[in-house]
């Protein structure tokens with residue numbers, strides 16, 4: 001079975017919120033999308049594990065609002081840096097606990113990911129979604145990189161000292177608001193120098209252009225879909241996709257139904273044909289080496305036919321039915337991620 005390497009999951013957030021324990025992830029549970037038994041049956045070989053800090057006191061994302069014909073969710077308030085750093089350290093503690101229990105193998109190189117992909121543990125790369133924990137002098141990067149951090153999204157959707165993200169708005173373009181601040185540009189420059197991946201998902205169009213200008217690494221959106229199919233602010237326009245393609249970059253297809261369904265509705269009824277339309281569109285611009293998957297497991301409403309990571313075998317079957325041959329299937333499942341990790345981290 002060809003294993004999937006996945007561009008984005010929110011398991012560490014789920015653990016930080018106390019909704020699932022490391023032991024449950026090892027033994028199996030019904031509180032989310034990822035555990036080891038389901039990963040093995042579905043063929044999930046590993047992925048990026050996100051550190052994300054919720055705004056204190058903010059209410060959960062209004063899923064009901066995202067089931068209407070159009071929506072524009074208010075973004076939560078910015079997060080204080082000291083609080084963010086504290087919560088990020090807690091998330092790193094959960095990452096270490098997963099490793100102690102032989103659920104994951106922490107990886108910092110493409111070779112380590114490739115070696116760990118077949119199992120029995122998950123090949124795990126530490127990612128940070130929203131750089132609130134990092135202050136203007138960037139000194140926190142030493143500690144975070146030493147802890148294994150290999151990828152940073154300068155913003156989740158709410159504003160930070162680094163820049164502005166896209167709102168959860170439908171229908172809408174991603175061309176909303178200014179790009180990176182001076183602090184954000186310095187962060188991208190420093191990530192580039194340290195060979196840390198910069199994630200474009202959640203950035204607006206101006207921010208994406210800023211990263212394209214600064215970075216000499218392939219441009220990567222770990223969990224984003226095609227705006228031409230689903231006109232959500234979170235999806236990538238053809239212009240953005242062409243910028244990514246020009247750097248031999250990569251886009252990981254998000255399984256969140258609000259980014260798969262053309263009507264942007266966050267409901268589980270979402271036939272695989274929607275995902276295949278995004279796949280075909282992304283392939284037409286990025287080519288066979290530029291498309292992969294970025295599930296958003298534990299952070300999104302998934303299509304009912306997939307359910308959780310145990311349902312990945314149905315995606316594999318659907319891709320084969322769609323005419324994807326074994327070499328391309330292997331690229332989409334993990335080879336393209338390995339290529340971009342190698343190009344970004346070891347240059």
Ligand SMILES: [Zn+2]
Pocket residue numbers: 129201202223
């Ligand atoms: Zn996200």
